[in-house]
Amino acid sequence: MAKIAYLGGGNxxxxxxxxxxxxxxxxxxxxxxxxxxxxxxxxxxxxxKSPREAVQGADVVFCSVTDDTAxxxxxxxxxxxxxxxxxAGTLVxxxxxxxxxxxxxxxxxxxxKGLRYVDCPVAGRxxxxxxxxxxxxxxxxxxxxxxxxTPYISSISRRIYHLGPVGTGTAFKLIYNLLxxxxxxxxxxxxxxxxxxxxxxxxxxxxxxxxxxxxPHVLKHGAYMAQNEHEDPPGFTANGRLKxxxxxxxxxxxLGITPLVGRAAMTAYKGMVEKGMGAAADSRLFEVIAGxxxx
Ligand SMILES: NC(=O)c1ccc[n+]([C@@H]2O[C@H](COP(=O)([O-])OP(=O)(O)OC[C@H]3O[C@@H](n4cnc5c(N)ncnc54)[C@H](OP(=O)(O)O)[C@@H]3O)[C@@H](O)[C@H]2O)c1
Numbered sequence: 108m109a110k111i112a113y114l115g116g117g118n119x120x121x122x123x124x125x126x127x128x129x130x131x132x133x134x135x136x137x138x139x140x141x142x143x144x145x146x147x148x149x150x151x152x153x154x155x156k157s158p159r160e161a162v163q164g165a166d167v168v169f170c171s172v173t174d175d176t177a178x179x180x181x182x183x184x185x186x187x188x189x190x191x192x193x194x195a196g197t198l199v200x201x202x203x204x205x206x207x208x209x210x211x212x213x214x215x216x217x218x219x220k221g222l223r224y225v226d227c228p229v230a231g232r233x234x235x236x237x238x239x240x241x242x243x244x245x246x247x248x249x250x251x252x253x254x255x256x257t258p259y260i261s262s263i264s265r266r267i268y269h270l271g272p273v274g275t276g277t278a279f280k281l282i283y284n285l286l287x288x289x290x291x292x293x294x295x296x297x298x299x300x301x302x303x304x305x306x307x308x309x310x311x312x313x314x315x316x317x318x319x320x321x322x323p324h325v326l327k328h329g330a331y332m333a334q335n336e337h338e339d340p341p342g343f344t345a346n347g348r349l350k351x352x353x354x355x356x357x358x359x360x361x362l363g364i365t366p367l368v369g370r371a372a373m374t375a376y377k378g379m380v381e382k383g384m385g386a387a388a389d390s391r392l393f394e395v396i397a398g399x400x401x402x
Pocket of ligand 1: 116120138139140174177202232342343
């Protein structure tokens with residue numbers, strides 16, 4: 108079994124760390140807020156005082172944190188994971204959803220130290236991670252690098268796609284999430300319009316889910332919105348939707364694609380965050396679009 112370093116102690120890192128421990132690996136974790144690591148420590152993980160300390164002696168390093176800023180804090184700087192101690196050839200894997208520019212900078216910094224960087228953002232919520240049912244979007248310069256991490260990421264996932272070199276996993280994840288958020292924003296608008304037209308929104312949500320419009324997002328979020336019952340704690344927040352769609356819109360613009368609907372979806376979540384609802388469940392966008400909030 109391997110000696111694994113895990114950087115991060117949020118919802119996804121906890122669920123993935125638990126799977127790695129259950130698979131029998133020796134896990135050392137670092138998180139900025141140390142108290143959040145208690146559940147992993149209770150299951151057998153060791154803790155470290157810095158990312159640099161966490162990676163000492165590791166065969167492979169994983170990271171799952173909020174965004175570019177959080178990832179930079181984990182890998183760079185005098186106490187960062189790249190500061191020293193990792194022998195050339197060590198596999199370093201990012202699961203966080205980040206911008207392509209940062210992934211490029213980070214992967215180049217890792218490569219300069221002789222490390223093997225693998226880009227592995229994931230689709231699926233913490234419950235999917237806990238059940239080992241995430242979908243992994245892999246980007247690796249060398250097929251062998253993705254193969255080398257497969258024994259570990261198989262314990263958290265039901266499917267691993269190799270999309271191309273480093274950076275393609277992130278690009279695909281951002282495009283994938285943009286497609287998803289467009290569906291949720293379209294649904295909120297459609298339900299608001301149905302309600303304004305005098306139609307019962309539970310009936311409308313059922314009919315949208317039943318027809319060609321019925322994607323899994325429409326099915327799940329339609330019920331949350333129509334019944335005004337949202338995931339608690341939120342599976343995905345407005346802050347998260349804004350972050351992912353901002354990165355996705357910038358990516359598409361950089362590729363020469365006009366993100367017409369992607370930009371509209373990003374603007375919708377920007378509006379929700381500006382109303383002080385950044386930490387609220389993404390499905391509560393319906394309240395904003397339907398004009399149910401007075402602030
Ligand atoms: N949740 C989902 O459904 C889902 C699904 C797919 C992908 N993802 C992606 O997975 C990643 C993690 O998501 P999550 O849901 O686990 O997030 P989370 O529960 O909010 O945890 C965020 C983690 O990032 C750390 N962090 C944030 N800012 C930091 C900073 N400036 N410096 C150091 N550490 C910082 C937090 O540390 P503290 O504990 O100290 O705050 C925590 O460990 C994100 O990139 C997200 O987009 C999430």
